[in-house]
Amino acid sequence: MTVADDVLQVRGLTMGYGDRVVIRDLDFRVRRGEVYVVMGASGSGKTTLLRHLLGLQEPVAGEVRYGGEDFTRAPPEDRERLLRRAGVLFQGAALWTSMTLAENVALPLEQFTSLPPPAIRAVVRLKLSLVGLRGFEGYWPWELSGGMQKRAGLARAIALDPELLFIDEPSASLDPPTARRLDALLLRLRDALGTTAVIVTHDVATILGVGTRALFLDGEAQRAIAEGPPSELREHGPAAVRAFFAGGAAGA
Amino acid sequence: MRRAARPPRLGPSAARGEGYDASVGTDATCELRRGDGAPLLVLLGGSWRLAGRLPDPGDVERELDRARPSGVAIDGSGVVGWDSALVAFVADLVDACRARSVSVDVRGFPAEVGRLLEIAEEGPAPPEPPAAAPPSGIERIGEQALRREERLGDVVAFVGESALALGRLVRRRARFRPQDLWLLVQQSGAEALAIVALVNFLVGIILAFVGITQLRSFSAEGFVAQVVGIAVVRDMGALITGIVLSGRSGGAFAAQLASMNATQEIDALRTLGISPVEFLVVPRLLALTAMAPLLTLFADATGILGGAVVGTTMLHQTIPGYVRQTAAAVSAGDLVGGLVKGATYGLLVALTGTLRGMQAGRSAARVGEAATAAVVAGIVAIIAACGVYQYVFFLLGW
Numbered sequence: 349m350t351v352a353d354d355v356l357q358v359r360g361l362t363m364g365y366g367d368r369v370v371i372r373d374l375d376f377r378v379r380r381g382e383v384y385v386v387m388g389a390s391g392s393g394k395t396t397l398l399r400h401l402l403g404l405q406e407p408v409a410g411e412v413r414y415g416g417e418d419f420t421r422a423p424p425e426d427r428e429r430l431l432r433r434a435g436v437l438f439q440g441a442a443l444w445t446s447m448t449l450a451e452n453v454a455l456p457l458e459q460f461t462s463l464p465p466p467a468i469r470a471v472v473r474l475k476l477s478l479v480g481l482r483g484f485e486g487y488w489p490w491e492l493s494g495g496m497q498k499r500a501g502l503a504r505a506i507a508l509d510p511e512l513l514f515i516d517e518p519s520a521s522l523d524p525p526t527a528r529r530l531d532a533l534l535l536r537l538r539d540a541l542g543t544t545a546v547i548v549t550h551d552v553a554t555i556l557g558v559g560t561r562a563l564f565l566d567g568e569a570q571r572a573i574a575e576g577p578p579s580e581l582r583e584h585g586p587a588a589v590r591a592f593f594a595g596g597a598a599g600a
Numbered sequence: 601m602r603r604a605a606r607p608p609r610l611g612p613s614a615a616r617g618e619g620y621d622a623s624v625g626t627d628a629t630c631e632l633r634r635g636d637g638a639p640l641l642v643l644l645g646g647s648w649r650l651a652g653r654l655p656d657p658g659d660v661e662r663e664l665d666r667a668r669p670s671g672v673a674i675d676g677s678g679v680v681g682w683d684s685a686l687v688a689f690v691a692d693l694v695d696a697c698r699a700r701s702v703s704v705d706v707r708g709f710p711a712e713v714g715r716l717l718e719i720a721e722e723g724p725a726p727p728e729p730p731a732a733a734p735p736s737g738i739e740r741i742g743e744q745a746l747r748r749e750e751r752l753g754d755v756v757a758f759v760g761e762s763a764l765a766l767g768r769l770v771r772r773r774a775r776f777r778p779q780d781l782w783l784l785v786q787q788s789g790a791e792a793l794a795i796v797a798l799v800n801f802l803v804g805i806i807l808a809f810v811g812i813t814q815l816r817s818f819s820a821e822g823f824v825a826q827v828v829g830i831a832v833v834r835d836m837g838a839l840i841t842g843i844v845l846s847g848r849s850g851g852a853f854a855a856q857l858a859s860m861n862a863t864q865e866i867d868a869l870r871t872l873g874i875s876p877v878e879f880l881v882v883p884r885l886l887a888l889t890a891m892a893p894l895l896t897l898f899a900d901a902t903g904i905l906g907g908a909v910v911g912t913t914m915l916h917q918t919i920p921g922y923v924r925q926t927a928a929a930v931s932a933g934d935l936v937g938g939l940v941k942g943a944t945y946g947l948l949v950a951l952t953g954t955l956r957g958m959q960a961g962r963s964a965a966r967v968g969e970a971a972t973a974a975v976v977a978g979i980v981a982i983i984a985a986c987g988v989y990q991y992v993f994f995l996l997g998w
Contacts, residue, residue, distance in 0.1 A: 445963045445964045445965040446965040457650065460651075461650045461651055462651075462653070463650065463654060463685075464654075464656065466656060466657060466658055467654045467656075467657070467685070467688070467689070470657060470688040470689060470691070470692040471650065471684055471685065471688040473688065473691070473692065474684060474687055474688035474691050474692075474716075474720055475684070475688075477691065477719075477720035477721070477723055478716065478719050478720050478723075479723075480723035480724055481723070482720070482723045482724075483727050484727065487727075488963075489963070490961075490962065490963040506684075508650060509650060509683040509684050536715075536719055537719070539712075539715070540712050540715045540716045540719060541684075541712075541716070542712070
């Protein structure tokens, strides 16, 4: 693997709030086309890491790099440019409630492309179809179930064909079958669109189902204690990681 | 066709456009070919990118409508670069052909394009479109009227429920937390003092200037203290205070309750068997009804002060003289009447604010709408009540 194949790199990242360090000295790289899972118990710093990757929070030390370019120290306009390569699906979908589904998906297209309205409508229709929401263009977010909102959020996240997709807790507040269907959808879209995905989750089924490689954050040790293919981590990982998988499986 | 120089564009889109252009040589092309009786051939070529320029799918559809072909073949062998833009265009075209019952053949595309088209196809059937025919003008008027009656019913029910809850409060059986009440008293009373004083001070100045302008034509500008005093104490103090409270507390009440509605906090109260009217509405009604007359008292004082500033600087009256004139003109009845009005306006503002908040739909977008509606309804209610009071006081000779 050459450096050019790394879509995302994290080097020596230390994160914290004020004096309290959450995770220190984090190093990992995400290769093109893989589904990289960041896992850990609640409160281990998964969401904090995601906020750092998106520039919503500044690191105590270290850096985040997008495709070899420094993101952490980049001026705001470069950050915006780099972030436009990424799409984000937030935990609660974060659809804009004052807009219909079509308007939600169309907004990034209207803002960042010069496509004429008919072409934008066609792309919106395609993206909603890809997530199984064909015909729901005129619906308002509150008229949808939780799973449908997630899928609509996904349609918005892939509106601009991002090269990198960030997903925060895809299965949160979804029933297991719905969560598995969303996992399957993520994989198919990854295959068809060639998107690289970074998924933050504590759902063992999602981790094993979609993850190419996984990183385990340990909140007590304040660092990442394991990285590798999920099935391997489950069998041969450190004791804490094996316990995590076992507990998740027992609870499921 | 070589790409022409791009027109300069503003904003971040330009940055993305250039980034894509570096790797892209040609524009997307769409060529239509048809022979007699043969299927319409749609040849796609070049680079299809969201960031680039794309042909209009409407052109092909117009060609379909101009002379219905026996079939359509979409050929993508000329495509050199693509993203969703291409897939969206092809999907659109396929839909257009199907809608016209024209057979369509898609060929020569990269495998991934086919896979994406497949995923897009296989989703569940689209939902039933909402009621087809839009209602006629007369139907709409009827519906509006019915809805109005429904809304009026809501208002009556809400006022009734509030009155019952207040009744239970008198019998010491209403449930709310006293600390909530004190916080509301502080927020809608003490914290509103500065803005109420400032606005009424300025209104006093305005009234004084208006009075002087008119009184001067009778050489009676010395009576400006009486004019300002009567106007402020009888009406303007309470009215202006009510309007300030409507913008400040009425809007806040509506926003608070609407967001509690959106996050199901009100449902949580109901399921515990706690009436949201008792728990949320009653303390707000009490706080504002109690605070509005006190604020009106300050409003009266600062309004008179505003008039005095004009009287002493413009007419060179003395402060003691101005105060004596005011005291002689304003009776205790005027003062009490003003305070009663103030309390009424406070009650109306609290009622409209909490009503709009409780009526709001369960979504974040409704919070702002509820706040706007509450302020509008509050001000309308205050002005209407003010008109009613004028008439009643006039009849009573008060």
